[in-house]
Amino acid sequence: MKKATKVMNNHKLAEDLLTSHGLRRTQIRLEILQLFMQQDHALSVNDLEKMVKSSHDRVTLYRALNSFEENGILHQTPDKSGNMRYALCAEGCSGHHHKDEHAHFICDECNQTYCLQEVKIPDVKLSDDYQLNSVSYTMNGICKDCQ
Amino acid sequence: MKKATKVMNNHKLAEDLLTSHGLRRTQIRLEILQLFMQQDHALSVNDLEKMVKSSHDRVTLYRALNSFEENGILHQTPDKSGNMRYALCAEGCSGHHHKDEHAHFICDECNQTYCLQEVKIPDVKLSDDYQLNSVSYTMNGICKDCQ
DNA sequence: AAAAGTAATGCAAAATAGTTGCTATTGCTT
DNA sequence: AAGCAATAGCAACTATTTTGCATTACTTTT
Numbered sequence: 001m002k003k004a005t006k007v008m009n010n011h012k013l014a015e016d017l018l019t020s021h022g023l024r025r026t027q028i029r030l031e032i033l034q035l036f037m038q039q040d041h042a043l044s045v046n047d048l049e050k051m052v053k054s055s056h057d058r059v060t061l062y063r064a065l066n067s068f069e070e071n072g073i074l075h076q077t078p079d080k081s082g083n084m085r086y087a088l089c090a091e092g093c094s095g096h097h098h099k100d101e102h103a104h105f106i107c108d109e110c111n112q113t114y115c116l117q118e119v120k121i122p123d124v125k126l127s128d129d130y131q132l133n134s135v136s137y138t139m140n141g142i143c144k145d146c147q
Numbered sequence: 148m149k150k151a152t153k154v155m156n157n158h159k160l161a162e163d164l165l166t167s168h169g170l171r172r173t174q175i176r177l178e179i180l181q182l183f184m185q186q187d188h189a190l191s192v193n194d195l196e197k198m199v200k201s202s203h204d205r206v207t208l209y210r211a212l213n214s215f216e217e218n219g220i221l222h223q224t225p226d227k228s229g230n231m232r233y234a235l236c237a238e239g240c241s242g243h244h245h246k247d248e249h250a251h252f253i254c255d256e257c258n259q260t261y262c263l264q265e266v267k268i269p270d271v272k273l274s275d276d277y278q279l280n281s282v283s284y285t286m287n288g289i290c291k292d293c294q
Numbered sequence: 295a296a297a298a299g300t301a302a303t304g305c306a307a308a309a310t311a312g313t314t315g316c317t318a319t320t321g322c323t324t
Numbered sequence: 325a326a327g328c329a330a331t332a333g334c335a336a337c338t339a340t341t342t343t344g345c346a347t348t349a350c351t352t353t354t
Contacts, residue, residue: 023301023302024300024301024302024349024350024351025350025351026301026302026303026349026350028302028303029302045340045341046339046340055303055304057303057304057305058340058341059303059304059305059341059342059343060302060303060304062340062341062342063302063303063342064302064303067301067302078225078226078227078228078229079225080225081225081312082225082229082230082231082311082312082340083229083339083340084229084340084341103271105273105277108280114277116273119271119272119273120271121271121284122269122270122271124250124266124267124268124269124284124286125266126252126263126266126286129290129291130252130261130286130288130289130290130291131288131289131294132286132287132288133255133286133287133288133289134286134287134288135284135285135286135287136284136285136286136287137268137271137282137283137284137285138282138283138284138285139271139273139277139279139280139281139282139283140279140280140281140282140283141277141278141279141280141281142277142278142280143276143277144276144277147278170330170331171320171321171322171329171330171331172321172322173320173321173330173331173332175331175332176331192311192312193310193311202332202333204332204333204334205311205312206312206313206314206332206333206334207331207332207333209311209312209313210331210332211331211332214330214331228341229311229340229341230310230311231311231312
């Protein structure tokens with residue numbers, strides 16, 4: 001019952017996310033967004049491909065993810081081996097300047113990427129040679145499930 | 148004159164780096180290491196391929212870089228698009244635990260990765276759910292050459 | 295409710311990055 | 325000088341991501 005409600009809410013949320021960004025509400029995009037909402041960690045294209053039921057074309061996933069990233073719905077971080085992971089943005093992100101500057105944790109064991117929304121990235125002092133736009137902070141170690 | 152001295156020193160340094168890590172002093176590895184010593188930013192395999200004179204085999208580069216990484220001579224960071232960049236380690240790094248926890252700066256314009264040796268990565272408090280091994284801190288913006 | 299416009303999908307193909315197996319070299323040790 | 329093992333070189337392969345083009349299907353307009 002609760003689950004049903006939650007899923008319904010997520011579906012509604014996904015629809016709103018799409019329309020509020022001027023994107024079309026197609027089945028697969030709604031499905032993708034709901035998958036992200038059910039997750040506490042970032043997903044790779046491979047993860048998604050396994051989870052998505054309706055379609056199996058990777059290209060569609062790539063294009064949806066890129067579109068979401070450009071519209072500030074998702075942000076991306078490369079994992080340790082350089083593969084991209086995606087996760088939902090906080091409110092107020094745009095494609096060119098993501099506001100959600102929280103830390104990420106990547107498990108050395110299962111290789112999952114967790115968004116630590118509550119861990120804000122501390123500032124460092126930077127020489128005038130560099131003009132700062134954004135920062136990322138990634139921790140590696142062992143996650144709760146792998147200990 | 149100064150340059151010649153510097154190059155000679157780098158050659159000597161490169162030889163020492165290899166022998167002190169039990170690696171053989173081959174031409175291309177010496178060349179690779181000297182290229183890194185002349186750089187203030189991290190290099191990708193593509194960068195190296197363009198710069199290296201003697202050989203053009205990517206596989207050799209990959210294997211050399213992996214070997215250097217495992218031996219604590221180089222460390223790697225993925226750039227924004229997930230491609231790997233390599234840069235010299237500080238003293239005392241080993242393959243499994245790199246000590247040089249400094250911040251990196253990636254230019255949005257030229258896409259170069261700079262090692263900010265003097266910028267130490269600040270700690271954050273992390274929930275007990277996670278067991279921390281290492282951290283990385285990457286800043287994005289515009290570098291001195293691109294402003 | 296149909297038509298039109300355009301965003302999104304699917305398929306094929308290609309570009310790019312990185313890996314693996316195997317043989318030939320070559321640096322280093324004895 | 326000989327022999328071992330590390331490294332280089334070549335070929336082929338895997339994986340990831342991108343691109344072009346024709347088709348489908350949302351959304352808006354009429």
